[in-house]
Amino acid sequence: MMYKHLAGFLFAALLFFSSGCSVFMAIDQPDKKNVDLFRVGTPRSVLLGEFGAPAVSETRSGRKYEIFKFVQGYSTGAKAGRALVHGAADVATFGLWEVVGTPAEAIFSGDEMAYEVSYDQDNKIDEVTTLKE
Template identity: 55%
Template sequence: MTYTNALKTFILILSCSFLTAACSSYMAANQPGKLDLDLFQSGTPKSLLIAEFGRPAQEQVEEDGVKYDIYVFNQGYSTVEKTGRALIHGVADIATLGLWEVVGTPIETARSGQKMAVKVSYDESNLVEKVFFLKRKYG
């Protein structure tokens, strides 16, 4: 390989690494936010649960007349966690001239929060009566 070809290859690799730089930083900063799980307690109005976690994935009324909702959501990360991860990825990108993205992007793809499913029963006033955590899975 001649010096000119080696230089062209190096410039091409360097250009590609700068084009992909900051993907992991961006992904870390845009992960889902941390939700208030303390709302899943007896006496909380259904409207507060909807405001925090969105519409239930499933709503049902049992034969005994008890109303149940199942909320499915990703429990994300605090602003401090997201900012710290984004900064670490940014520093690693600079230190490795963008090559960190080969490692950083798959890490952030895999770390998209904790998948959760929660079943909630309500009383006749639409206040939380019982809470059942059905699923807690990292993914």
């Protein structure tokens, strides 16, 4: 009899502490980046503002080359919508949705992307190469 109560308590505690993980994971997904900035004529300062410091920066034959690596995430609306769906599914299934929702959020956590750019003498992009899309 005591084992039944202990098992029930442990199950309830597990449900309580795991409930909502997918909701928070959806909200914490990476933000969507403006990859349209990777075009000829974009100033280097604009790239740095959107993507941060490049992963690689080097000079070859007098030209500056940089590689930007990042995870392409989701818009604020998409993240909020996903969190809302996870929350509703959690309530409807008494928390059992987390068995599906948490691994799904771990899998759909954005796409790794990489671009190599070179600059002209005015520090504006003059060439873009997509390395990973």
